[in-house]
Amino acid sequence: MAHQIPADGTLLPLMEEFYTIQGEGFNTGKAAYFIRLGGCDVGCHWCDVKESWDAELHPLTLSDDIVTKADTFPGKAVVITGGEPLIYNLDYLTKRLREKNILTFIETSGAYPLSGEWDWICLSPKKFKAPRPDITPFANELKVIVFNKSDFEWAEKYAETVSDTCKLYLQPEWSKSKEITPLIIDYVMANPKWEISLQTHKYLNIP
8 A cells, every 4th residue: 555655755645635624622613724645444434534545546645735735724733634644654744834834733543653743643542453552642632432332441441541631532423423422421521531522513514
């Protein structure tokens, strides 16, 4: 999959890029430019962007071009997502973004080594491919998608691995939100170190 992609990260498989409002987690409500990279082998069955999994489907794009386009928007924050963006070396991309005084945020499962320079790391661990223990201490935000009741216990397991300053979020999986959200409400009220994250962009009908 990644064999055609240069190891220095100067070319990346770009699935889509769009300017919108961050819909979930700590930075909810803030304007941000999303860069979605293709390629993922984590394989969450409820993933809402399964077309991102195959990197070969998405054109290799100059990281410099991605940065130039991102800099045209008034919101100077970029969210790198996927797919699983840490499959690739993101040192070059984040260095160039920071040279433009653009904040760098990442959403990752933590299944691959950490690269890049980040202002905010959102770790969203997945049962299908667990995060690396050398990444969890660097997370600014732990966002666990709750699909069934067993996910609460699983979330606590990772809460023990992050730093004391890491924000803790439980987020209902969208297709099961009607049944899961009441459970999350009760859980957060009983365990107030956690907060609720909602996919507000879906309620707002924006990307």
